[in-house]
Each structure stands twice: as structure tokens, then as C-alpha cells.
Amino acid sequence: NAGVTQTPKFQVLKTGQSMTLQCAQDMNHNSMYWYRQDPGMGLRLIYYSASEGTTDKGEVPNGYNVSRLNKREFSLRLESAAPSQTSVYFCASSITQGLSDTQYFGPGTRLTVL
Amino acid sequence: QKEVEQNSGPLSVPEGAIASLNCTYSDRVSQSFFWYRQYSGKSPELIMSIYSNGDKEDGRFTAQLNKASQYVSLLIRDSQPSDSATYLCAVRTGRRALTFGSGTRLQVQP
Numbered sequence: 001n002a003g004v005t006q007t008p009k010f011q012v013l014k015t016g017q018s019m020t021l022q023c024a025q026d027m028n029h030n031s032m033y034w035y036r037q038d039p040g041m042g043l044r045l046i047y048y049s050a051s052e053g054t055t056d057k058g059e060v061p062n063g064y065n066v067s068r069l070n071k072r073e074f075s076l077r078l079e080s081a082a083p084s085q086t087s088v089y090f091c092a093s094s095i096t097q098g099l100s101d102t103q104y105f106g107p108g109t110r111l112t113v114l
Numbered sequence: 115q116k117e118v119e120q121n122s123g124p125l126s127v128p129e130g131a132i133a134s135l136n137c138t139y140s141d142r143v144s145q146s147f148f149w150y151r152q153y154s155g156k157s158p159e160l161i162m163s164i165y166s167n168g169d170k171e172d173g174r175f176t177a178q179l180n181k182a183s184q185y186v187s188l189l190i191r192d193s194q195p196s197d198s199a200t201y202l203c204a205v206r207t208g209r210r211a212l213t214f215g216s217g218t219r220l221q222v223q224p
Contacts, residue, residue, distance in 0.1 A: 033211060040122060042202060042216035043158070050209075058211060090157055099146045099165045101206050105157035 001026050004106035006091050012112045013081045021076040021109050023091030031094045032074035033103065034058075034066060036087040043090065049074055081113045117141060118205050120215035128223050133190040135218050137203030140184070146206035147179055147186045152217065153199045162188060193222045 007022045025032065030051045035043040045058030049068040063085060065077045074093075078085060088110050092103040119138045127133045135149075146165055150158040164170045164177040164186065176189040186205075190197055203215040 031211075035214075040216060042120075043214040045211055045213075048211045056211075059213075099206075100163065101146055101148075101212065102160050102163070103158075103212065105159070108157055 003027065004091055004093055004104050006089075006106035006109050008109060009107065010110050012114065013078075014114050015082060017081050018077065018079050019081065020078075021089055021091070021111075022073070023075065023106060024073045025091075025093040025104070026072065027093060027095070027104065028071070029093035029095045029104075030071070031096060032068065033092040033094070034064075034074070034076045035090045035092065036060065036085075037090060037108075038087050046076065046089075081111075083113045085111065086113045087111060116215075117213045118203055118215035120201075120203050120218045122216060123219040124221045125218055126221045126223060127193050129193060129195060131193050133193045133197065133220055133222070135188040135190075135201050135203075135220065137186045137188075137215055138184055139186070139203075139205045139213075141205070141207045142181075142184065144184075144205045144207040147177070148204040148206075148212065149175075149177060149188045150202040150204060150214075151199045152202060158202055190220075193220075195222045195224050198222045 004025045033048040034046040047066040052071045091106040094103040149162040152158040162177040164179045170177045174191045178187045200217040202217045204212040
């Protein structure tokens, strides 16, 4: 099993360009998440999807859109990139059972916006 | 007030010592608490979860939860240089997604 995979691993954009970050999981998890991580800020939730066909905003959704394409795939789109979106982006998936909620993270995408 | 607070560190301990990492949270009805470890340049990985007051031990790791004080901690016994990483505290409240603290960087000196 590959777990959670993300593409691309690195990306450099110019201000105003658009791009889509791809994420896929092969663990049959219901929930998927997109986080960004900036120095000293920890992980901040951008969007999440509790199940196929549903998406919800997290702490920092502005400037992003998401698509839960199917149970396996959850993509994050930047329509018009800004330097403030320079960050490391992590996708995660989990299966929630009662109080348990173990999240499995992908390797991350390092995005630089010039 | 941030929902989940951690001292950013770095926390420096000698090899073989006990490292104590602390986390406070603001929502009294939070139910699930997690510690993730993140090596530099890598993704976070879960090392401990705790749901009820008291201690939970797993090998060299012990998680402690005090809901009255809204406090959760992680103890690492016999610290090794390989334990040097950033430790993220995460809290789940109801059906909401996890909220992460900003992490504490631990340095274990050989």
C-alpha cells in the first residue's frame, strides 16, 4: 500500500498563476484533509472532506478550492496564487472510529510563489 | 487565545534523560488528544493518543491527560538523539477536524 500520495513534491509559481495539488489515498478512508504548514505556525487546516461528496472549510480557506473527486482523491486548487500562499502543503486521510481519529499524512508539497 | 498552545522550544535534554512536552487547550468539551512527531522535512506521524484522564504508556512514551486543567503532556523516557524532532499536540472536539498546536522542537544532546 502506498498510503497517502501527493503530487507534485515541489512547485514554483508566479503571482497570479493557478495550479492544482493532487492527493490520493489507498486505505479506504472516509475523511481527507488539506493543511498548510508555515514556520512557527504548526499545521493549519484549509479544507476537509468528511466523506465522498462533502467538503467543509477549515481555519484558512481563503484563496483555495477543493474537490473530492471520489473516495480516494482530494485535490486542492489555487486559482490565483499569491506570495502569502508560499508554504508546505500536506494532505491527510483518516478513518474516525468513536474517539479515535488517526490521521495519515502524505509527504507534502513545497510551494513557492514569487 | 489559541485553541491549542505549546511552547515552541527548543527543549534541550541530554541523552538518557526524561523529556517533558506540554500542551494546553481551550475548549472544555474536547474529547480526543493526540501527539504527532515530525522530523525535519518530513510529514507528521502519530505516536500517542489519549482519551481519558490519567496516564497512558507505550514503550518509552507516556501521555498524560488532565481535563480539569485542560492540559495534556508527553513524557519521553531514556531520550535518544533519534527522538530529536518537533512534537505536535492535536485536539479533537466533537465531530470537528483536529486542531494542531504549533509544535515543540526537542533536541536530545548525545
